[in-house]
Amino acid sequence: MNPPFLCRSDARRIARVLSQVENRSPGCASLMKECWKQAGGAWIIGITGPPGAGKSTLTSSLIRKFREEGKTVGVLAVDPSSSFSGGALLGDRIRMMEMSLDEGVFIRSAATRGSMGGLSAAAGDMITVMDAAGFDVILVETVGVGQDEIDIIREADSVILVLVPGLGDDIQALKAGIMEIADIFVVNKADKEGAEKLEREIVYILGLSPVRKEWTPPVVKTVASKNDGMGALAEKLAEHHRFLRYTAFLREKRKQRGAEKLRKLLLEGIEKKLKKGPLAVGEEEKLKEDFVGKRSDPYSAAEEILDDLSWEGTE
Amino acid sequence: MNPPFLCRSDARRIARVLSQVENRSPGCASLMKECWKQAGGAWIIGITGPPGAGKSTLTSSLIRKFREEGKTVGVLAVDPSSSFSGGALLGDRIRMMEMSLDEGVFIRSAATRGSMGGLSAAAGDMITVMDAAGFDVILVETVGVGQDEIDIIREADSVILVLVPGLGDDIQALKAGIMEIADIFVVNKADKEGAEKLEREIVYILGLSPVRKEWTPPVVKTVASKNDGMGALAEKLAEHHRFLRYTAFLREKRKQRGAEKLRKLLLEGIEKKLKKGPLAVGEEEKLKEDFVGKRSDPYSAAEEILDDLSWEGTE
Numbered sequence: 001m002n003p004p005f006l007c008r009s010d011a012r013r014i015a016r017v018l019s020q021v022e023n024r025s026p027g028c029a030s031l032m033k034e035c036w037k038q039a040g041g042a043w044i045i046g047i048t049g050p051p052g053a054g055k056s057t058l059t060s061s062l063i064r065k066f067r068e069e070g071k072t073v074g075v076l077a078v079d080p081s082s083s084f085s086g087g088a089l090l091g092d093r094i095r096m097m098e099m100s101l102d103e104g105v106f107i108r109s110a111a112t113r114g115s116m117g118g119l120s121a122a123a124g125d126m127i128t129v130m131d132a133a134g135f136d137v138i139l140v141e142t143v144g145v146g147q148d149e150i151d152i153i154r155e156a157d158s159v160i161l162v163l164v165p166g167l168g169d170d171i172q173a174l175k176a177g178i179m180e181i182a183d184i185f186v187v188n189k190a191d192k193e194g195a196e197k198l199e200r201e202i203v204y205i206l207g208l209s210p211v212r213k214e215w216t217p218p219v220v221k222t223v224a225s226k227n228d229g230m231g232a233l234a235e236k237l238a239e240h241h242r243f244l245r246y247t248a249f250l251r252e253k254r255k256q257r258g259a260e261k262l263r264k265l266l267l268e269g270i271e272k273k274l275k276k277g278p279l280a281v282g283e284e285e286k287l288k289e290d291f292v293g294k295r296s297d298p299y300s301a302a303e304e305i306l307d308d309l310s311w312e313g314t315e
Numbered sequence: 316m317n318p319p320f321l322c323r324s325d326a327r328r329i330a331r332v333l334s335q336v337e338n339r340s341p342g343c344a345s346l347m348k349e350c351w352k353q354a355g356g357a358w359i360i361g362i363t364g365p366p367g368a369g370k371s372t373l374t375s376s377l378i379r380k381f382r383e384e385g386k387t388v389g390v391l392a393v394d395p396s397s398s399f400s401g402g403a404l405l406g407d408r409i410r411m412m413e414m415s416l417d418e419g420v421f422i423r424s425a426a427t428r429g430s431m432g433g434l435s436a437a438a439g440d441m442i443t444v445m446d447a448a449g450f451d452v453i454l455v456e457t458v459g460v461g462q463d464e465i466d467i468i469r470e471a472d473s474v475i476l477v478l479v480p481g482l483g484d485d486i487q488a489l490k491a492g493i494m495e496i497a498d499i500f501v502v503n504k505a506d507k508e509g510a511e512k513l514e515r516e517i518v519y520i521l522g523l524s525p526v527r528k529e530w531t532p533p534v535v536k537t538v539a540s541k542n543d544g545m546g547a548l549a550e551k552l553a554e555h556h557r558f559l560r561y562t563a564f565l566r567e568k569r570k571q572r573g574a575e576k577l578r579k580l581l582l583e584g585i586e587k588k589l590k591k592g593p594l595a596v597g598e599e600e601k602l603k604e605d606f607v608g609k610r611s612d613p614y615s616a617a618e619e620i621l622d623d624l625s626w627e628g629t630e
Contacts, residue, residue, distance in 0.1 A: 029614045036612035050366075148463075251607060258606030258613055259599055263589070265617035270585050270624070274578070277626050284574055291573035292566065297351035298573055299344045302580035308626045309585070311592050 005034040008072060008134040011106060018108055021125045024268075032125055035132035040254065042074070042131040043241055046156030047141045048149065048178065053162040054188045058224040058233075059141050063105055065234045066137050074135035077109040078123050078142040078152055106135065120151035121264040127155050128261075150178060151264075155257055157250065158240045160233075162186045163202070165194030179205060183217055183240050186233060190221035215243055278305045320349040323387060323449040326421060333423055336440045339583075347440055350447035355569065357389070357446040358556055361471030362456045363464065363493065368477040369503045373539040373548075374456050378420055380549045381452050389450035392424040393438050393457040393467055421450065435466035436579040442470050443576075465493060466579075470572055472565065473555045475548075477501045478517070480509030494520060498532055498555050501548060505536035530558055593620045 006014060017035075021028050045062070047055050059075065066073050108130075110123050123140075130138050140156055142149040153159055161182035185202050187195050199219050206217060218236050222229035244250040279287075290296040321329060332350075336343050360377070362370050374390065381388050423445075425438050438455075445453050455471055457464040468474055476497035500517050502510050517534050533551050537544035559565040605611040 029618065032614045033612050036606075036614065037609060040609075255603040255607050259603050261613040262602065262606075262616055263586075263594070265613055266589060266594075266620060267582060267586065269617055269621040271578075271582065273621065273624065274581060279578065279581075284577075287577065288570040288574050291351075291577075292570050294352060294355075297348050298576040298580055299347045299351065301577055302584055303344065305581060305626070306584040306588065309588065310625060311620070311623045 004134075005038055006129070006133045008106075009103070011103075014106060014129065014133045015108070017129050018126055021129055022110060022122050024122060028125075032128065035125075035129050038132035038134075039128045040131065042135055042138045043158070044127060044131070044138045044140065044156045045237065046153040046159040047139060047162060048143070048153050048159065048182075049162035049164075049186075049188075051143055053164045054224050055141050055143075055162050058160075058162055058186065058188060058222065059139050061222075061224050061227055061230045062139060062234070064227075065230055067102065067104060071136040072104040072134070073106070074130035074133065074138040075105070075107045076123065076126055076130065076138065076140045077107070078119070078140065078149065106130070106133075120148045121261075121268050123152045124155050124257075124261055124264065150181070151260070153178075153181065154260060157244055157253055158183050158237055160184045160186055160237075162188050163198060164189045165192045165198045183215065184233070184236050185217055185219040187219060187221045188224055190229065191223050191226075195221060214247065214249070215240065278308075319449075320353055321444070321448045323421075324418070326418075329421060329444065329448045330423070332444050333441050336444055337425060337437050339437060343440075347443065350440075350444050353447035353449075354443045355446065357450055357453045358473070359442060359446070359453045359455065359471045360552065361468040361474040362454060362477060363458070363468050363474065363497075364477035364479075364501075364503075366458055368479045369539050370456050370458075370477050373475075373477055373501065373503060373537065374454050376537075376539050376542055376545045377454060377549070379542075380545055382417065382419055386451040387419040387449070388421070389445035389448065389453040390420070390422045391438065391441055391445065391453065391455045392422070393434070393455065393464065421445065421448075435463045436576075436583050438467045439470050439572075439576055439579065465496070466575070468493075468496065469575060472559055472568055473498050473552055475499045475501055475552075477503050478513060479504045480507045480513045498530065499548070499551050500532055500534040502534060502536045503539055505544065506538050506541075510536060529562065529564070530555065593623075 006017065008014075017031055020031060047059055047062075049055050056077075059077075063073050063075065108126070110119070110126055123142075127138055127140060140152065142152050159182050161178060161184070163185065165187070185206075187198050187202070189195070199221065202219050220229060220233045220236055222233055224230070244253065287296070287301055291298060291301075321332065323329075332346055335346060362374055362377075364370050371392075374392075378388050378390065423441065425434070425441055438457075442453055442455060455467065457467050474497050476493060476499070478500065480502070500521075502513050502517070504510070514534050514536065521532060535544060535548045535551055537548055539545070559568065602611065602616055606613060606616075
């Protein structure tokens with residue numbers, strides 16, 4: 001048998017592979033093929049919510065919790081306001097540093113950039129790299145507002161949606177669909193006024209949505225900065241993990257994830273092909289001039305290009 | 316000469332066409348071809364910023380301002396927290412109702428849903444419909460966090476980024492790239508503490524970014540709920556509009572918009588084609604099983620499908 005392609009203890013190599021994948025550098029696909037073979041063992045937990053909800057602090061507490069259980073943890077922060085990837089207070093930074101000295105923890109941030117779907121394709125692959133490296137748990141932190149971020153969080157097995165009192169009116173500002181993908185709701189900063197009200201709102205909204213009789217998302221109150229409620233959260237998480245494993249859901253999620261990944265890769269690849277073909281610089285310039293001059297329009301041009309598009313062998 | 320395809324005074328027909336476009340119903344492309352011929356006269360203003368920045372109130376004030384100047388106004392709200400599309404306070408709703416009684420104002424919201432790029436393609440087309448209908452000004456309100464939303468705001472000729480004091484730390488939570496596309500910064504709720512600090516922060520960040528010597532984005536302080544500062548904002552907007560028209564920028568923006576539209580239409584169309592071809596239900600199910608069973612992986616499958624993809628006539 002060959003030695004494993006990636007090994008958890010080789011942090012430098014993991015970091016290098018992650019960079020290649022994030023930058024979509026040539027050879028990225030063949031790296032990912034190897035990673036795919038090794039991947040599938042990790043428990044992927046998504047942590048999302050609006051800016052200021054305390055996602056990073058919660059993530060830190062969860063890292064500590066999992067470390068106490070002897071589990072190794074990979075962290076991917078896809079959140080510009082995350083203390084893991086940027087805007088950290090000094091206290092946060094010190095905590096981060098302590099954690100990064102622990103060999104069982106690997107922390108990485110992904111830049112939120114790139115065009116349509118670019119970020120979510122890269123972030124999804126980065127999760128697979130960490131999975132292949134053999135971490136027991138992978139925590140993915142993202143701000144829960146854009147479509148890209150939702151696409152990323154869909155990669156997770158268990159999704160935590162973090163909300164805080166006082167942002168109550170902003171539940172509706174969350175991306176439509178995010179309430180539906182949450183497996184566990186956390187009311188963080190639960191010592192603040194309005195925590196009960198927020199909890200009632202969540203329960204109310206959950207009541208309105210179509211019943212998911214297999215799993216009813218619980219609401220957990222925490223004060224992550226004081227480590228309050230983390231035991232209850234860890235318990236609910238473990239319960240959800242058991243639920244996934246003992247039903248067909250984990251396999252179904254994995255299947256869905258594979259399909260999503262293929263779709264993203266195809267869109268990414270097709271966009272590249274377009275830029276070499278019908279949307280090559282000169283062609284595109286001519287089209288643009290024709291559009292502005294009303295000699296043509298994007299709708300007719302799109303029809304023509306799509307008509308000429310075909311898959312060999314599939315027809 | 317044929318009668319115009321769409322007419323500003325026929326609000327029912329405009330609403331019907333907008334729904335067809337939003338739902339991507341069959342025949343949508345041929346409607347859009349007609350719209351494209353008529354479009355190009357409107358001044359498209361994008362209003363974006365985080366939830367709670369007061370974008371809707373600012374939009375209302377701008378509508379009033381433009382109506383005073385005798386301009387007709389179309390409004391497209393692509394913001395789940397917008398008082399135009401949903402989460403409105405009673406006072407907002409009453410103001411909205413008054414405005415919707417004015418024949419020179421047409422208000423429409425677009426649902427934030429759909430998959431990758433779906434929303435932004437539909438919203439872009441809805442702007443073109445309103446443009447074709449002959450409104451002098453089109454105000455597009457979107458929450459400035461996701462990639463989809465940024466893609467929509469790129470359709471605008473003039474972009475206003477609305478910020479408020481107290482969300483200062485959240486400048487960094489705004490989607491990377493949004494600072495770069497703003498033509499005018501508004502510090503709203505400028506009677507609150509921290510307004511000066513926020514203004515300094517914006518000026519500082521603007522100083523860090525590569526110099527755009529053609530147009531330096533001004534910072535305008537407003538209290539939209541009291542109609543304060545709206546004169547100054549209207550003036551800066553008019554200045555930007557003149558700048559666009561007297562330089563090559565307006566034409567350049569329009570060209571860019573055509574290219575963007577084509578790209579979105581192509582991705583949308585290709586996704587449909589994928590679902591009829593290599594990603595048809597049965598095919599996809601087989602692929603998913605192979606991925607989970609490690610007999611294949613999404614990267615190899617994507618390569619194979621992309622290799623088989625070609626454009627007739629373009630090679």
